[in-house]
Amino acid sequence: MQEQINRQILLVKRPIGMPDESCFKVVTSSMPQTAFGQVMVRTQFISVDPYMRGRMNDRKSYVPPFQLNEVLNGGVVGDVLESKSGNFAKGDIVVGNLGWQDYSIAGENAVRKVDPDIAPVSTALGVMGMPGLTAYFGLLDVGHPQPNETVVVSGAAGAVGTIVGQIAKIHDCCVVGIAGSDKKTKYLIDELGFDAAINYRTSPDLKKALEEACPNGVDIYFDNVGGDISDAVLSLINNNARIPLCGQISLYNEKHIPVGPRIQPQLLTHSALMRGFLVRNYTDRFGEGTRQLGGWLKESKLKYAENVVDGLENAPKAFIGLFAGENLGKQLVKVR
């Protein structure tokens, strides 16, 4: 058997502002060993996610920061190459939070099986995984959409936004997406059935474009991006509006504390609710979420898009691309 090597991607420098490739390094190490109660997972797909930017800072947050000169980690789908756990057999497809590397060792409780008959296994990192569940719980549990309400979603063409808009359509809402290219807005309307979509990069007056797209005001604003885009949406909220805060990607690379118009007066006079949420707050309801998402997928009520970059060594580039809005749908790296 050929000598195997394990390529790994390390964080070697904490980014200040926008990350670049000098923050990352590809190294090789020897094959890891599988101990009792563990499995060796061969990486097939890596998930690159905006929230990882926060972990690159040396700052306490809801997840601990990445350590310098250690292997990055995030969502990974792979196949079990070796199992020393009674729960897994060689060849099982699993998903978990694992390293950005070819081979990972995982405790038997750190991964769960993926059923390849429901959908392609990569969806365990997208519509059937963390982004899908984020959309599901954020929209339904925080947003409580009602028929005929107007739902605006920013970052609408991303992994979460595409699912949010479709779930809102399933709930008979009027759905308006905000995204960063005409290709994306066309996709949202033509493929996903959004009622309207606005390209914020080319719109000369975002607030005016939103007013036209939302003649009845905004009842739910699912916020993935923050910043100026959110300011424009918030200026149009109706009484009793709900604002699930899912991400603030426009601010993640700010070097200073971002400043903007104070929003409390607007929330106050409209009896509006704004709520930050993390998908992991809903761990005990993941079963419900994946069953429902899988059901909609099977009924073709839910479509998904993936933006796949080839090669482990290109994971840093794919990550950096998130902040330029390069991805339509879920950004993945195909490792094998």
Add this chain to the structure above:
Amino acid sequence: MQEQINRQILLVKRPIGMPDESCFKVVTSSMPQTAFGQVMVRTQFISVDPYMRGRMNDRKSYVPPFQLNEVLNGGVVGDVLESKSGNFAKGDIVVGNLGWQDYSIAGENAVRKVDPDIAPVSTALGVMGMPGLTAYFGLLDVGHPQPNETVVVSGAAGAVGTIVGQIAKIHDCCVVGIAGSDKKTKYLIDELGFDAAINYRTSPDLKKALEEACPNGVDIYFDNVGGDISDAVLSLINNNARIPLCGQISLYNEKHIPVGPRIQPQLLTHSALMRGFLVRNYTDRFGEGTRQLGGWLKESKLKYAENVVDGLENAPKAFIGLFAGENLGKQLVKVR
């Protein structure tokens, strides 16, 4: 019988920034007439409230703006001088939204009776009225205080803040008040049983003072003031914090759109909830609220303070004084 005159206070100029007395004018008019189904109310107490500042702008909000050269209106307690309604008798004490004047005509559904045996009738404008109900629903329905949680309230010595802190103590919370004078902070601690109180005007570092007063972080921030004070409190929120937005008095006289650090990242990473609310959202639960407030008052679990200015003609001055923080407790004008 002596010829009676009806003094009235008009809004004659919309304030730009901080209001001054030139915005108001005292005029006299003839006595109004009581028609069928109406009562004539002789004003005893007038409530002056920060929210009225918003109505002085010519801007659509949750209440319509005051009209120029018309009589101001707000909470009033008075006695029925003449009744052409089967629901009221001469001498009944009533409360309602009436004019800033000596005598008002009210439809029989526009006022409700006040029971003078429960507490002094002026409390119908304070602890037993709108400010008390605002504290009750904002803290309990939006804040959901749990035993041993830390509750911070700004504008703590005002009509709402004093009640919020005491209800939080009844719910076994650790309560920290922020107010604008040593007299106020002393009152909060010595008379109302707050665990700590901070004078934001003399504190050299508000954030540090809050850190010391809240060693376990902040679970609920009941916000009456907004601005820099709220920035300091928000920097200390715990996961799953709740932030009822009740008022933003520090911003009401701003001439431009107030700007400050963006708060969404902080709400997001702490899964925090911020919710604007208006007491009128709870109209159908006012009975519950007043019963509970009256019960606590009777059990001496709730104290209240009033800051009474004498004379209808001094109502504008009392209103302006709100923004200088002149009042400890509910600001009232005693008309007779």
